[in-house]
Amino acid sequence: MRPDELHERHRAVLPAWLSLYYEKPIELVRGEGFRVWDSEGNEYLDFFGGIVTTISGHAVPEIVEAVKEQAQRILHSSTLYLIESQVRLAEKLISLSPISGEQKVFFVGSGSEANEAALLFATQYRGSSEVIALRGSYHGGSFGTMGITGQSSWRPTPRTALDVSYALPPHRSYSPLYARYDDPEELARACAEDVRSLIQTSTTGRVAAFIAEPIQGVGGFIELPPAYLSRVKEILDEHGVLFVSDEVQTAFGRTGSHFWGIEHSGVEPDLITMAKGLGNGLAIGAVMGRAEIIDALSPKLHISTFGGNPISTAGALANLEYILENDLQKNADEVGGYLKERLLALAREHRCVGEVRGRGLMLAIELVRDGAPDPRAATAFMEACRERGVLVGKGGLAGNAIRISPPLTVTREAAGEAARVFDEALSSVEAGERVV
Secondary structure, three states, X not given: OOHHHHHHHHHHHOOOOOOOOOOOOOOEEEEEEOEEEEOOOOEEEEOOHHHHXXXXXXXXXXXXXXXXXXXXXXXXXOOXXXXXXXXXXXXXXXXXXXXXXXXXXXXXXXXXXXXXXXXXXHHHHHOOOEEEEEOOOOOOOOXXXXXXXXXXXXXXXXXXXXXXXXXXXXXXXXXXXXXXXXXXXXXXXXXXXXXXXXXXXXXXXXXXXXXXXXXXXXXXXXXXXXXXXXXXXXXXXXXXXXXXXXOOOOOOXXXXXXXXXXXXXXXXXXXXXXXXXXXXXXXXXXXXXXXXXXXXXXXXXXXXXXXXXXXHHHHHHHHHHHXXXXXXXXXXXXXXXXXXXXXXXXXXXXXXXXXXXXEOOEEEEEEEEOOEEOHHHHHHHHHHHXXXXXXXXXXXXXXXXXXXOOOOOOXXXXXXXXXXXXXXXXXXXXXXXXXX
């Protein structure tokens, strides 16, 4: 089917708010490694990975075979029955966990569900509906997670079952304190102290949880510095507040330096949520953490019809083993470091680049015009990259941050090819060749 015909049919039967990339949307029909092909035969470097999801690459034989073998036996049973692959995957995750002590894992179908479950466990454990989230955060598309998302464009309703307060992350995009501090460490500490102020002035003092992404994903790949997170954790501990690390985008070696994004700060969370890279495209999410918190629902009952199903857990286990056996974290660190250096060099050459940020293979280019966010430049940049065979994403409060997150199998050569395209695309944007 032609893309234009499929687009017309898409608009006729799917919601108008379901956004599509590009002036002329494309359908991706095949993938191999870090490359994909559209329905018209055009080949691309996949440098967004299905929204930071395809972590091991497309059509990985080991993962395909694991899913195929399981599908030939049984597709579904539910959590009312024992599932061996579910137990094995939970055991594997706990063996890799940065959390100490006895732990448990609860499987769901997505990152939104994982964060919903974490909030359920935390509020039940603490006997409180109060939660602290961050400005610029994104935690999912469900009713509950929209209520803790700190971006108005992703919050169609102000209603929420939680009592939410929003803290200031130490970045200029979301913190009015930014201009007051020349030293990033001082800014980080000042924003951390804001959490104490929120607890003392905007809550009853008995907050259930603080939830944060180590690197804000939809917020534009904004990293929370170790000085901020470590000080926040000290304040939370003083008040008995649980720390939930939303690792939906940062887990499994994506950031290069560590397997879990939160490890970079040296902070030990109480709960970790995950999805996306866990299944490499399969629908699966999970909450992992201290057993007494996850068990806090007892004696009430709870099930998950699709969470931890045989297909998803078999595939996720094969995916996790592939990541570990091929040391994809190391590749993310090395290739990501090389790519970031190339991006920093481009920033020195192109006036439209306001900032290059991120770690490993979770990198961003912020596009500006006269120092102000330039979302039109970001859209034009994406079009220029697509025309030259590279797919990237975007994010940030103003939609001006280009998000770069290829599979962790990407090679140095492919990263260099992408950097060359980025250079051409930036030149195209600056020359005004594409104004969208």
